[in-house]
Amino acid sequence: MTFKAGPLLAAALLGLGPAAPSAFAQAVQGTPQGGAPASAPLPPPVPDRARPHLDTDALKGDVRGADEAQQRLRADLEAAKDNRGRLNQMLVETTARARSVEQQLTEVEGRMAMLDRSTSDLGVSLARRRGVLAEVLAALMRMGRTPPPALLMRPDDALDAVRSAILLGALLPELRVEAETLASDLSELGRVRGELAAAKETLTRLRSELDDDSRRISALVTERQRRQAEEHPLPPAEKTQADQVAKGTSDVHDLVTRLESEVGPAARAADAANAVTRPAEPGKPDLAALENTARITPAISFAQAKGLLPLPVAGVPLRTFGQGDGVGGTDKGLTIATRAGAPVSAPADGWVVYAGPFRSYGQLLIINAGGGYHVLMAGMDRITVELGQFVLAGEPVAVMGGAPRPAAPRLAGATAQGPVPVTGQPQLYVEFRKDGNPVDPTPWWAATDSQKVRG
Incomplete structure (x- = not known):
């Protein structure tokens, strides 16, 4: 057996009583350590009147950010007025930055896919061992409610005490191994979930940066082509001629x-x-x-x-x-x-x-x-x-x-x-x-x- 639950089952084995199996049951069901029990009541719903205020604040923040980006872009374009080198420099730098962000996005998405697979594998592994864990929990709960004679140290029941000692001696090492294995699995699951949350935050930030760069590139390209049309206009007849040559050539x-x-x-x-x-x-x-x-x-x-x-x-x-x-x-x-x-x-x-x-x-x-x-x-x-x-x-x-x-x-x-x-x-x-x-x-x-x- 290779299920894992950590300090929770270990605590039960160390004699913390009936409360330990309850916490352990939460862990088996997938509740993060320190989280609320599965049976805990849901928090009260947020009043409807509070939601528009929060959404409005977020929307205003997005609008402010977009306005500031537009103002910076207009200032850059004004600074590059009649300066081809400056405009080209902004085009090259922004495109290079966008390419770098796209590469990071690809790497983060690959990392997230791997973390998702790890989370799924750990969840499946824990689910498969749920029956065994239930039996262990039941045994621990029974031991908590009705301690065996060996733990009560009744001298008039020496035979039962010896039998219980033999039984516990054989059972506890196996339970301890199960506890340590489950503890390792749950610890790993918590680590993976933490990394996944951090990766999602990074992904959101990178996507926002890429959106900003894309809008900037679009505006810069529009300005570049406007200047190109003014300085070196392409006659429609020449464009048509090029298209006709392409249609008439297969090589x-x-x-x-x-x-x-x-x-x-x-x-x-x-x-x-x-x-x-x-x-x-x-x-x-x-x-x-x-x-x-x-x-x-x-x-x-x-x-x-x-x-x-x-x-x-x-x-x-x-x-x-x-x-x-x-x-x-x-x-x-x-x-x-x-x-x-x-x-x-x-x-x-x-x-x-x-x-x-x-x-x-x-x-x-x-x-x-x-x-x-x-x-x-x-x-x-x-x-x-x-x-x-x-x-x-x-x-x-x-x-x-x-x-x-x-x-x-x-x-x-x-x-x-x-x-x-x-x-x-x-x-x-x-x-x-x-x-x-x-x-x-x-x-x-x-x-x-x-x-x-x-x-």
Whole structure:
């Protein structure tokens, strides 16, 4: 037998009398130590007139918090007026913070799932031993009401005293073991419940922080795109032309080639990328250049950025480059399961050469990172940048949806085939290409993110 009840049964064994089994019965029924007995009367209901006051106070607090956040955001936007670098810095910092909070949320939710399982297992274990515990309690209660002759020390009943002593000598060690085992279980149950309560509080706080960051990112992106439309308006005809090219092309490599040669914004972006004269070979990069958030060209070459690029979204890797796809081919990129509505950031500096739907990719974003490198991302619900726009590494460029959708087309050849099976979460697909050929993106991820990708 392996049920546990702690100090309660131990107290009964030490002779505390009939009161001890009553407390022990509470523990067996799952009442926390120090809590009210199961038979205790419920507290009187809160008068109806008191409830609106409490709810109103909480609502007013939420409104005040939202108003203060809006005031801070307006002040930040005013400070960033006519300052592209400041606006970009706020975008990158807020997105990085949101990604960190999302990662913490994922870890806390995983921890809570484990604690829930532990609580359930302990509850089942205690419930299975309820019959045995009832028998032990009954024996203790009978002993309390009618002490055996050995405890009364009646010399005229020596035989009964000897028999009782033999019986107690055999019974008490077993009961003590049961008491210690049950005590350990209940102590563990109390610890798990305490951790679970703390995790729930952390989860509530993190969700609130993420909501604030999401609203902030949305407002900053709106301001960024407003300025983009004013400074570099995209003619509707050019957007239509890009969409028509995408509809008439079934191959990603051909799509990029045609866009950068036939569509004005994409062609200008390709020319700007080709005009960058930064070192193309790996070497020691100028990290100080990354601090300039007002830059309009890549701070360092893509080849030099190995080990420096942030993952575009927080999440759990599902499939990695080179992994078998189950149908005779291999994956050409990285697929990440994300949270619903997660912000997606650009992995590297570059120019947007396509943003829109494409074949089985769904919403497809292609960034020309210079040096013959392109970054492809698919599976987003909404893209928040425009054709020809320059973006920084870590800057928000899209938003994941609230429902799972195919994200990673099988790229055994140049033509996109059927999607990989979906999970219960949205999926982001990321692919790096060099001169039209997929390359392993793993060496490019920053150390901490690379470790997360590798599990």
